[in-house]
Amino acid sequence: MTQTSNRLLDELARLMTDAVGATQGVRREVEAMMRSRAERLIEQMDLVHREDFEAMRQLAQTTREDLDTLTTRLAKIEAQLAALSVADATHSRG
Incomplete structure (x- = not known):
């Protein structure tokens, strides 16, 4: 058994x-x-691959930084131009 x-x-x-x-x-x-x-x-x-996404994100960040730099430069140039315009107007009157 x-x-x-x-x-x-x-x-x-x-x-x-x-x-x-x-x-x-x-x-x-x-x-x-x-x-x-x-x-x-x-x-x-x-869907995009992670590498492509990261590359585009980096490009967007760089572009944003460049835009900020150019915006600052443009503001300075506009301020200088405004100052010159005021000086010309003052000089023309005098």
């Missing part, structure tokens, strides 16, 4: 081991399918 019980337990253990192996295989297949579908979905969404 113990030999039959041992064989039964061995068979049950082998069956459970096979089931675990099959479950892991199914899990890997499902993960691969989900990854593939997610990649397709992302491609269809026409």
Whole structure:
């Protein structure tokens, strides 16, 4: 009876081991399918790559800094022009 019980337990253990192996295989297949579908979905969404986004962000930041510099320079030039206009008007009257 113990030999039959041992064989039964061995068979049950082998069956459970096979089931675990099959479950892991199914899990890997499902993960691969989900990854593939997610990649397709992302491609269809026409998203940009991170590197392209970072490059454009850096370009926008540089452009903004240049714009700030040019705005400051323009304000100084306009102030100088206004001062010259006032000086010319004063000089013309006098």
